Amino acid sequence: xxxxxxxxxxILGQIEKALDLNTLEEIRVSALGKKGRLTEQMKTLGSxxxxxxxxxxxxxxxAKDKIAGAIDEKKIALEKAEMDKRLASETVDVSMPVRPKQxxxxxxxxxxxxxxxxxxxxxxxxxAEGPDIEDDWHCFEALNFPKNHPAxxxxxxxxxxxxNVLRTHTSPVQIRTMENKKPPIRIVAPGRTYRxxxxxxxxxxxxxxxxxxxxxxxxxxxxKGCLLEFMKKFFETDDVSLRFRPSFFPFTEPSxxxxxxxxxxxxxxxxxxxxxxxxxxxxxxxxxNVLKNCGLDPDEYQGFAFGCGxxxxxxxxxxxxxxxxxxxxxxxxxxxxxxxxxxxxxxxSGLSFNxxxxx
Ligand code: DAH
Numbered sequence: 518x519x520x521x522x523x524x525x526x527x528i529l530g531q532i533e534k535a536l537d538l539n540t541l542e543e544i545r546v547s548a549l550g551k552k553g554r555l556t557e558q559m560k561t562l563g564s565x566x567x568x569x570x571x572x573x574x575x576x577x578x579x580a581k582d583k584i585a586g587a588i589d590e591k592k593i594a595l596e597k598a599e600m601d602k603r604l605a606s607e608t609v610d611v612s613m614p615v616r617p618k619q620x621x622x623x624x625x626x627x628x629x630x631x632x633x634x635x636x637x638x639x640x641x642x643x644x645a646e647g648p649d650i651e652d653d654w655h656c657f658e659a660l661n662f663p664k665n666h667p668a669x670x671x672x673x674x675x676x677x678x679x680x681n682v683l684r685t686h687t688s689p690v691q692i693r694t695m696e697n698k699k700p701p702i703r704i705v706a707p708g709r710t711y712r713x714x715x716x717x718x719x720x721x722x723x724x725x726x727x728x729x730x731x732x733x734x735x736x737x738x739x740x741k742g743c744l745l746e747f748m749k750k751f752f753e754t755d756d757v758s759l760r761f762r763p764s765f766f767p768f769t770e771p772s773x774x775x776x777x778x779x780x781x782x783x784x785x786x787x788x789x790x791x792x793x794x795x796x797x798x799x800x801x802x803x804x805x806n807v808l809k810n811c812g813l814d815p816d817e818y819q820g821f822a823f824g825c826g827x828x829x830x831x832x833x834x835x836x837x838x839x840x841x842x843x844x845x846x847x848x849x850x851x852x853x854x855x856x857x858x859x860x861x862x863x864x865x866s867g868l869s870f871n872x873x874x875x876x
Contacts, residue, residue, distance in 0.1 A: 631861070633707070637747070640743070649709055654692075656684050656688075663767075691822055702820070709723075717840060723828050727823070740823065758790035770801065777794070777797050803822050
């Protein structure tokens, strides 16, 4: 039985050296498979005499067990090595910081600006812009404020050297638009405006939006219809009533102030008709002198304009009591009144759908 022992130690040697599971499987097949070397030896037992068969049979069984045992052991060792290799190459760094919770918020003024522009865009208005630093012509002169006229004192102007001012209103964008474009004109112009003023409802920098419509027969009925449609969409209710009170602005004739119906019950402010009024904006028919100043013939063209404070709209819609807090950059205030960045207002999916249910 010398050759069985030799065969066994040869196969055990191969098993020992096997570097992967495939090689090990090949060794198993070549030793113990149907045509394996030990299996072939087993087949010779039949032709032996009984005594010889007994010894050879026992020796073969012992060899078979040894080899099978060695293969099993090696298999476990190779599987473990393979797993260790994978674990080493596929590490997850559990000490990495988690993705930080979203901290930033959209400011209520930005939110309201988006809402207002979304509505006017749907009504067919274009967007117009002008500079924050304006010259006297665009900010006052062309808007029919005569030099040294007391109307100039209505607006606490920041002067910037010789001829320039920080614009006190967005109305100069009316002039810039009419200077550069022939009617029909239908624009809204949002932006920053500046006046030397500071209390609960005034800050030196604030935001306005200007509207201008010029065509051949545009009239105050159109102005009223346009504002009513806008207010319904913006305040998200059909129960809106508007009141126009005669007023004075140098650049409109006639001029009006527009109030919206509201209620103030148990400290709660609500837009609804029939209870009370709150002032919202200034408006009127564009003054013939303004049209002339922009090179438009007042006998051919006419139109309306309006201008209002966006911050005021934000305060009314979202119940924010103090305008000064808008500019404090206080994250606690932003968390309370701000909006999540992915909640973009649209007329169809909702303008302020996230208000009150956020965070
Ligand atoms: N520019 C005015 C202001 O800031 C607001 C205003 C009133 C604008 C009447 C207009 C308008 O376009 O027609 O007080």
